[in-house]
Amino acid sequence: MIEKNIWQKIWQKRLMYLFISPFFLLFIVFQFFPLIYSMILSLYKWNGLGAREYVGFKNYINLFSDQMFLECLENTFFYWALSILMIIPVALIIAAVTFVISSKRIKTYQTILFLPYVSAAVSIGLVFYILFDHNAGFVNNILAAIGFERIPWLVSTKVSKFPVLFLVSWRAIPWYMLIFYSGLQSINRDLFEAAKIDGANPIQNLMNIIIPTIAPLAFFCLINLSIESFRRFAEPQILTGGGPGSSSMTLVQYLYINGFTIFKLGYASAIGYVLTFILIIVSSFQLRIMIKRSKEGV
Amino acid sequence: MAKKTISSYFAQALIFIACFLALFPILWMLLIAVKPVTESFGTIREILPSRIAFENFYQVSLLMPIWQNFLNSVIVSLSGTILTVFFCSLAGFAFAKYKFPGRDFLFIFLIATMMVPPETNVIPVFLIMRQLGWINKLISLIIPRAATAVGIFYMRQYILSFPDSLMEQSRIDGCSEFRIYWNMVLPVISPALAAWASIGLIARWNELLWPLLFMRTPEKFTLMVSLSQLPVSEGLSTPWPVIMAGATIAVLPLVILYFILQKFQVADLTAGATKG
Structure with a gap:
C-alpha cells in the first residue's frame, strides 16, 4: 500500500520532475557517463581508432615516472x-x-x-x-630604462x-x-x-x-x-x-x-x-x- | 587631521594605480589596433599611433573569417545564456517552492555534482559528441551546460524568499504552475536572472577549451579559437596591429555591453553568493 502511495505521489508531482529534469539529463549524458567512461578508458592503451589494449593500472604507474x-x-x-x-x-x-x-x-x-x-x-x-616580449616588450623596455636587465619572460624556463x-x-x-x-x-x-x-x-x-x-x-x-x-x-x-x-x-x-x-x-x-x-x-x-x-x- | 589627509591621499593613490593597471592592457590593445602595421609600439614615446589605421580591421579578416567567427560567438553565447537562465530558474523554482518525494535528496545530489570537474573528462565527452554527430556543430557548445548545478543552486536560494501566499492566491484564481513561474516569479527574481545571465554570458563568450576541442574548421570557430590559432612569435615579425584589431573585436562587445548595463548586476549575485 505504502509503495503504491509513493508512486501515486510521484505521478501527482510529475510536473516538478519535469521542471528539474534538464539538469539531471545533461548531468547523466555529459558528466556522469563520461566520469565512468573515463575510468574505464584510463585502464586501456588506445589511440582512438584502432583496437584497445587492456593495460590495468599501467597508465597510472607510468604517470609517476x-x-x-x-x-x-x-x-x-x-x-x-x-x-x-x-x-x-x-x-x-x-x-x-x-x-x-x-x-x-x-x-x-x-x-x-x-x-x-x-x-x-x-x-x-x-x-x-607583446607586453612581455624580450626586446620589444613594454615591461622590458621600462626595466631597461630604469637600469635593470631585460628578463626573458616568455623564453626562459625559469x-x-x-x-x-x-x-x-x-x-x-x-x-x-x-x-x-x-x-x-x-x-x-x-x-x-x-x-x-x-x-x-x-x-x-x-x-x-x-x-x-x-x-x-x-x-x-x-x-x-x-x-x-x-x-x-x-x-x-x-x-x-x-x-x-x-x-x-x-x-x-x-x-x-x-x-x-x-x-x-x-x-x-x-x-x-x-x-x-x-x-x-x-x-x-x-x-x-x-x-x-x-x-x-x- | 593631517594624519587623516595623508592616509586618504594614500588611499586615492592606491586606487589610481589599481585603475591604471586594470585599464592599461585594454587601452594599449586599442591603441595598437589602430596603428599602421609598420609602426613599432614598445616604448612610452611610441604609444600613440601616428595616424588612425582602420585598415587593420579589414586586414584581420584576411587572416581569419573573423565576422563568421564573431557570429558563431554571438549565437553560442546568447542561446546558451538564454537556455541556462530558463532551465536554472525553472528547476530552482521547483526546488524552492514545491514538496515532492526525493526533493531534498535530489538537491543535495545536485550540489554534490559540483565536485565533478567538467575539464577532466574531456576525452569521453569528445567521444560522446562524435557519437551524437555534434563535432563541428555549434550545438555542442550550447547544450552541455544549458542547466548547471551552480545556477540552480543560486536560483533556488533566491526564490526561497518569494511569498507562498501570492502563489496560493493565483492558484485559487486558476493559474497553472508554469503560469505562476512565468508571470509571477520571473519578474520578481529578475535581478538574480540578470546576474546569472551576465556571468553566463561572460563565461561563454570567453570560453576557449570546449570550442577548441569541438570546432574543427575555421568557419565554425568561435572568436576565441580563431584568435588562439593565429601564428604569433617573439619579436616584431608578426603583424601585431592586425592581431590586436582581432583581439579588440573579441573584447569590445562585452565591454560596451558592460558600460551600457552598468556593473552587469553581478553584485546582486555575489551578495547572495557569499552570505553565510
Missing part, C-alpha cells in the same frame, strides 16, 4: 599557491580601500576595476604576449610561469574584490558608531567587526580560487603554449595534448582522473559550505 607529467603537476601547484598569495590579499586591500574612501567617484572606480573580468583571456593573453601568473591575477582580482566589497558593505555601519561610543580603537574594530565578516568570505574565495587554479587552461595556452618546454604547462594542458595532439586517450584519461581526485578533495570543502547554506536558506 613521466617527467613532463610531474613538471605539469608541480606547475599546477605553483600556480595554485602563488595565485592565492597574489590575488586574495590584493583583492582584499582594494576592496577595503574602496570601502573606506568616501568619494563620489567610487562607482566610476569600481566600473573600471571590474573591466578585466569582462575582458577575454585570449585577447588579453595576446596583449600580455620565469615563464610569471607572465601567466600576472595574466591570471589581472583577470581574477576584480571578481574577488567584488565579493569582499559586498561582504564589507553588508556590515551594518551602526556597529562602527556603537563601537566608537564604547571607545573601541580601529584595531579593536578590525578584530571584532571586520575579521569575523571577512574570514568566511576569504575561505569561500580560497576554495573557489583553488578549484579555478586546478582547471586552468586558457591563460597559459595563449601566452606561452605551456612552454618553453613544459615549464609553464598546467595539468589540463597536458591532458589536452595527450588526448588531442598525440592521441594517447587512455593515458590522458588517467591524467584526468588524477585531476578529478585533486578537485574532489578541494571541492568537498565547497560542498560543505553549500549544503550549510542551502539548509539556512539564502
Whole structure:
C-alpha cells in the first residue's frame, strides 16, 4: 500500500520532475557517463581508432615516472599557491580601500576595476604576449630604462610561469574584490558608531567587526580560487603554449595534448582522473559550505 | 587631521594605480589596433599611433573569417545564456517552492555534482559528441551546460524568499504552475536572472577549451579559437596591429555591453553568493 502511495505521489508531482529534469539529463549524458567512461578508458592503451589494449593500472604507474607529467603537476601547484598569495590579499586591500574612501567617484572606480573580468583571456593573453616580449616588450623596455636587465619572460624556463601568473591575477582580482566589497558593505555601519561610543580603537574594530565578516568570505574565495587554479587552461595556452618546454604547462594542458595532439586517450584519461581526485578533495570543502547554506536558506 | 589627509591621499593613490593597471592592457590593445602595421609600439614615446589605421580591421579578416567567427560567438553565447537562465530558474523554482518525494535528496545530489570537474573528462565527452554527430556543430557548445548545478543552486536560494501566499492566491484564481513561474516569479527574481545571465554570458563568450576541442574548421570557430590559432612569435615579425584589431573585436562587445548595463548586476549575485 505504502509503495503504491509513493508512486501515486510521484505521478501527482510529475510536473516538478519535469521542471528539474534538464539538469539531471545533461548531468547523466555529459558528466556522469563520461566520469565512468573515463575510468574505464584510463585502464586501456588506445589511440582512438584502432583496437584497445587492456593495460590495468599501467597508465597510472607510468604517470609517476613521466617527467613532463610531474613538471605539469608541480606547475599546477605553483600556480595554485602563488595565485592565492597574489590575488586574495590584493583583492582584499582594494576592496577595503574602496570601502573606506568616501568619494563620489567610487562607482566610476569600481566600473573600471571590474573591466578585466569582462575582458577575454585570449585577447588579453595576446596583449600580455607583446607586453612581455624580450626586446620589444613594454615591461622590458621600462626595466631597461630604469637600469635593470631585460628578463626573458616568455623564453626562459625559469620565469615563464610569471607572465601567466600576472595574466591570471589581472583577470581574477576584480571578481574577488567584488565579493569582499559586498561582504564589507553588508556590515551594518551602526556597529562602527556603537563601537566608537564604547571607545573601541580601529584595531579593536578590525578584530571584532571586520575579521569575523571577512574570514568566511576569504575561505569561500580560497576554495573557489583553488578549484579555478586546478582547471586552468586558457591563460597559459595563449601566452606561452605551456612552454618553453613544459615549464609553464598546467595539468589540463597536458591532458589536452595527450588526448588531442598525440592521441594517447587512455593515458590522458588517467591524467584526468588524477585531476578529478585533486578537485574532489578541494571541492568537498565547497560542498560543505553549500549544503550549510542551502539548509539556512539564502 | 593631517594624519587623516595623508592616509586618504594614500588611499586615492592606491586606487589610481589599481585603475591604471586594470585599464592599461585594454587601452594599449586599442591603441595598437589602430596603428599602421609598420609602426613599432614598445616604448612610452611610441604609444600613440601616428595616424588612425582602420585598415587593420579589414586586414584581420584576411587572416581569419573573423565576422563568421564573431557570429558563431554571438549565437553560442546568447542561446546558451538564454537556455541556462530558463532551465536554472525553472528547476530552482521547483526546488524552492514545491514538496515532492526525493526533493531534498535530489538537491543535495545536485550540489554534490559540483565536485565533478567538467575539464577532466574531456576525452569521453569528445567521444560522446562524435557519437551524437555534434563535432563541428555549434550545438555542442550550447547544450552541455544549458542547466548547471551552480545556477540552480543560486536560483533556488533566491526564490526561497518569494511569498507562498501570492502563489496560493493565483492558484485559487486558476493559474497553472508554469503560469505562476512565468508571470509571477520571473519578474520578481529578475535581478538574480540578470546576474546569472551576465556571468553566463561572460563565461561563454570567453570560453576557449570546449570550442577548441569541438570546432574543427575555421568557419565554425568561435572568436576565441580563431584568435588562439593565429601564428604569433617573439619579436616584431608578426603583424601585431592586425592581431590586436582581432583581439579588440573579441573584447569590445562585452565591454560596451558592460558600460551600457552598468556593473552587469553581478553584485546582486555575489551578495547572495557569499552570505553565510
